[in-house]
Amino acid sequence: MFKTLLKTFAGLFFLFAIVAAHATVVSSLYSVQVPVASRTTVQRNKALRQAFETVLIRVSGNSAIATVPQIKDAMKKTNDYVRAFSYFSDKQKQDNPLLFQVNFSQAAINSLLRIAGQPVWAKDRPLTLVWLVVRDVNGTQIFNENSNASVVQILKENAIRRGLPVLLPMMDLADMQKIGASDVWAPFIHVIEGASARYSPDETLVVRIDATNKNHIKGQWLLLFKDKQMSWTTTGANLATVVKNGVDNAANALAKQFAVIESSAQRNKVLVNVKGLWAVTDYAKVMSYLRGLTGVVNLEVLDISPTQASFGLTLFIDSETLQRIIKVGTVLKPVKQKEQQIATEQQQEQQDLSEEQEGQDKQQKVQILEYKYK
Numbered sequence: 001m002f003k004t005l006l007k008t009f010a011g012l013f014f015l016f017a018i019v020a021a022h023a024t025v026v027s028s029l030y031s032v033q034v035p036v037a038s039r040t041t042v043q044r045n046k047a048l049r050q051a052f053e054t055v056l057i058r059v060s061g062n063s064a065i066a067t068v069p070q071i072k073d074a075m076k077k078t079n080d081y082v083r084a085f086s087y088f089s090d091k092q093k094q095d096n097p098l099l100f101q102v103n104f105s106q107a108a109i110n111s112l113l114r115i116a117g118q119p120v121w122a123k124d125r126p127l128t129l130v131w132l133v134v135r136d137v138n139g140t141q142i143f144n145e146n147s148n149a150s151v152v153q154i155l156k157e158n159a160i161r162r163g164l165p166v167l168l169p170m171m172d173l174a175d176m177q178k179i180g181a182s183d184v185w186a187p188f189i190h191v192i193e194g195a196s197a198r199y200s201p202d203e204t205l206v207v208r209i210d211a212t213n214k215n216h217i218k219g220q221w222l223l224l225f226k227d228k229q230m231s232w233t234t235t236g237a238n239l240a241t242v243v244k245n246g247v248d249n250a251a252n253a254l255a256k257q258f259a260v261i262e263s264s265a266q267r268n269k270v271l272v273n274v275k276g277l278w279a280v281t282d283y284a285k286v287m288s289y290l291r292g293l294t295g296v297v298n299l300e301v302l303d304i305s306p307t308q309a310s311f312g313l314t315l316f317i318d319s320e321t322l323q324r325i326i327k328v329g330t331v332l333k334p335v336k337q338k339e340q341q342i343a344t345e346q347q348q349e350q351q352d353l354s355e356e357q358e359g360q361d362k363q364q365k366v367q368i369l370e371y372k373y374k
Contacts, residue, residue: 024127024165025330030055030104035097039087047100048085052078055104058163060113061121061255063248070116081108119259122294124329126202126254127165130155131192133184136211142181144171151209154243162251167199174198184208187222202328205250209242221246223253258324260295260317267297268315270322271366274332275308276373283309286373289331295322319367332371 032051036043052075056065065071074081083103089096110120132143134151143152145168152168159166169175179195187206196204206222219234219242230253234245272290277283283304291299295317303310315322326332 024125026123026125026163026165029058029123029163030106030109031101032058032104033099033101036087036100038098044085044100048078048082048102049075051100051102052081052104054161055102055109056113058161059109059121060118061251061259062118063252065118068116068118070112071118074112074116081105081112114262117261119255119261120294121163121255121259122325124325125163125165125258126328127167128203128205128250128254129196129199129201130166130168130205130207131179131184131187131196132168132207132209133181134209134211135185140181140185142171142184144168146170151239151243154240155207155247158244158247159251162247164247164251164254166205167201169195169199189224193224203254207246209239211239217242219243219246221249223250225257258321258328260321260325262295262316268318269366270313270315270319271302271368272311272313272371273308273368274311274371274373275335277307277309282373286331287311289329293322293325295325319369323369326371331374333374335370335372 032054034047034051034054036047053066056071057063066075081104083105085100085102088099088101090099113120132151132155134141134143143149147168156166169179175195175198179191183191183195184206185208187208192204192206204224206224208220208222210218210220215237217236217239221232221234223230232246232249234242234249236242236245274286277286286309287299287301290296290311290313295315296313297316298314300312301309302312313322323334327334
């Protein structure tokens, strides 16, 4: 009885935390674990190359990263990008496999990707709710977050491999009153969206796997963005291949929305106003957060007043990409946005964002983004 209650409260706490947190910071983005047969040099070098490719795919969002010429050259000197490595046994699995863990240098990896002209996907990543159903000879089953089924484990392992935060529904009484396996299999989009609302996901992924023919498994994938949908199909002789390829496609699609390529030619400017700053630590946290965002070249504090501040940002990305990145974060909440004409004299006095326009009377359109500190 006590164990049942404990699991119930743990589930409620887990759900509350997910709803409250919304997007997710992938803290282990630059750390990779690879199974090895032994601690020999040959095994270590092989695992290091595999881990290196994994971290590059994870950070860039490009599953074909190994084909880029600059990356091929870097593969020959992977040790230059390693901070530390270690071995340990995975005691959660019955056979206790030996794992080789590598921690890569974030600065070195990001620098390599920029030199290679590849995108960098920041640690703040969208939380994706996955509705997973499998149809086999026994019928159609929907899976929940706590399931130990192999298909769920394969899905989660591949999501970790790609640095993709995922969550499956609890499928408790509240969920079961709104949705069933047949609704997901159909799929009835309005039913899925209604049942997804309680989890407040950034994106929703519908996965339907037909395993009635064990020699030819088919996966149908549907990614629901706020304003559009994407779908694709994966097939294979085994479940692992079908799920791996499906997760790769999902991660690639999300990376196109959030990963950015640095361009020395592109320099955009925005004014970011932030309200709801009630302590000195709030100001410091927001400033540090904005300065560390992917795509921000320079940050200037333009104005500070009680409870709010204005920041001038110089970007090598466009404003829309910046807003998508901030949206999946946990620091700022959008209030409204507007555009207005700001005279250069006012820019130099309040923003000083461009030395080239100094002393000119010409006006420039600068986008103003309004946020509230969460």
